[in-house]
Amino acid sequence: MQRPTHEIVSLSERAFLLGALAEGLRGDGRGVLDMRPVHIRLGPSSGAAEATLGDTRALARVSAELVEPFADRPTEGSFAMSVELSPMASGAFEPGRPSPEAIALSRVVERAIVKSNAIDLEALCVLPAKHVWAVRCDVTVVDHCGNLLDVCALAAAAALRHFRRPYVRVLHSEQGEATSVEVCAADVEEPEHLALRHMPLALSFALIAEDGFSTPLALLDGSEREEAIASGSLSVVLNQQGELCALHKSGGVPVGAEQIRECVQAAQLKFRALAKALDEVLNEAKKSLASSAPPSARTGEAATRQPPSR
Amino acid sequence: MAAGDAARSPGEGELVVVGPSKAVAQEGELVYPGDRITFGATAPPLVMLGAGVLREEGHVIASKAGILRFDAAERRLSVEADQRRYVPALGEHVVGVVVEKLSEEYRVDLGCSSPAALPVLAFDGATRRNRPNLHVGSLVFARVVLAHKDMEPELSCAAPVGVMSKDWMTGQSLFGELKGGTTFRCSLAHARSLAADDRPGGELLALIGEHVPFEVAVGANGRVWLNAGTVAQLVAIQTVVSRAMDAPAEQRARIVADALARR
């Protein structure tokens, strides 16, 4: 029944939230390092996912099209990410050009995925210098109740792992030269998953300092109310390999180096649960896909085809 | 007035709803936009049209989906919708946040389309020299004294006629600044339920009160202020209210007892 507060936070409420934190409690009864309940839903079509953290909700949709590669990288596909803060998510969001907040969100997630080489861009090449896949992931925030980055990254990760692009057959000329490509429909050839090396997930802390400058307290997964009184945030993006894919603290209240290390350690612990939740949902989807596939339509060859191994 | 293909003929003074789905509705039943509402049997008596009903071509028509209410004492007909956006109505009690301080008035955010004005002297016993000093961000509990679609709403913290007024200095007046505590938001229907002793929300608050003493001010604008002895109690009450509100009635007592027994 609780509704997000899109108005200014009253002095009483601010004092209450700070007073509760002084006793190690958060306004909604969570502990300092507790996340809100996570839900991930996949489908209905491949590459669509919805992630929620408490009441914050984002939809992600992955799509791919065959394009001509950039001249300087003839064997690489591309990946682009965009986050839309839909006005339906919060009265504070306006339609039209993406706000600096939306740009920051999409850039942090995109960089964490691309620069950590999570997607094998060379595996997106179909015919060098002619046809490569341009993959894009569009995330729409539909309900803003705090901690957008984590939800956007989670939705994007789920959608990218769920996505299957059509199988492409390369046609050869009589001389054995690759000449053109043919995109196969899903009922002719089994679509393929993207070649992913790993998938980063974000864990963000709201930094709450009593006067906006004193040493802050870091709260994992800040709610909208907490973010309204927070003086900054620290986002830690990690992957299964124990790599730090982004460490995003864009100004705000300064923190000590030791506190950053502590946040990264706390995030590493929480990462496992989050990654496990995502794995379970994806395994479930894989199982139901396997059971629903009519065996007659799929040849044995297509069923065993795996994404190109590294 | 024809009751259409009424399943049964309405009794004296009973409300009749003519819609695609239903012929006769009792007070407290659901109506939908476009449903025609008439009084059965006798000629339509004089009624006041509240929120969610409007007169069109001689008929009274529901304009919102919600529960049909008829206040027999005030002869006021209204539809209670589960909306979240507040539209000020005369006499309602609201919880607002001061957003601006001007020399003659405070501007107060109620969550409605425009901020409301609260004159600096609209407190019992307030004078130019001696009046409450609110700040930007202060919470106030006030009543709506002017609500017109073309004008910005006006609030007052003075006691209405018929209620014993207490000087604001005593700190015991019904309206005024809400110090300490915290607020949460809920839908307007939930707020009305919390404010009524005989509805589930009011019963829930009474149930919580059996475990923990606390103060509450329910604003018709969907903002509820709570205060209790300790921060931990406040956190517990707030979570229990939001959890129990949507739970079935028979589980409420257990949810409340589980959450508050330890406090």
Added chain:
Amino acid sequence: MARASATAPSSARPGRHEFLSPEGLRADGRRQAEIRRFICKLETTDGRADGAAFVAQGNTHVAAAVHGPQDPSGSTRKMAHDRAIIVCELAMAPFAMGEWNPRGPSDRMLTEIAAMVEAVFEPLVLTHLYPGSQIVIQLRVAQVDGGLRCACVNAATLALIDAGVAMRDYACACTVGHVQGTLLLDVSAVEDGAGAELSVAYLPKVQRIALTHLSAAIPADELGEMLDLAIGGCKQVYDALDGHVREHMRLVAAGYGGSNAGF
């Protein structure tokens, strides 16, 4: 203070595995934990700006101007009743990255960096001293050779000092690169392109970190070491920057009759 390194980014382009020679020298002759030549100037304009500065960190050159505290009229951003708002406008010369690439005002990278600069100085500037006003930081990037974010922060710090805007501390920024397993301080574009770059803005007197930004993945267990190295770099930047401010103020103060004793 950093030793001068006059190598242009285009010359002596190192191949793979040559970012640190066996003697512990980098392509431009620096050691591992050494920042590039840091040149800065205050009061670079006699024009309308209230403060101006120029920073060159190696071959990354940024000019900054500060207007304000001034009336926020005309700004699209909402003013705050109790403090000043900080607005950063960042533009880059079309040739700054080496190739002709004009970037419009809606460029995603520039928007992101401008928002970061605003957020770094928001808590650092004593904004509550200038309620209802805005402070505009104009940044112009002439050329980029790695560490753009850091040069922007350093230039903004100097321009704010020149404008006499009240601040709690300096913000000094420096990058540290993780290139082929080795950590290099204050990386150039070539070094950054071969690995990951961590930008850190540090407040030397408060001894806390205002900004971190990582450009690519690094092993999480090496973060601590990188942060320590980056803070060391920020301190080197601080020494250079602070030394120049003191020198500048000594000259200026002599002009209006200040004593040297205090500096």
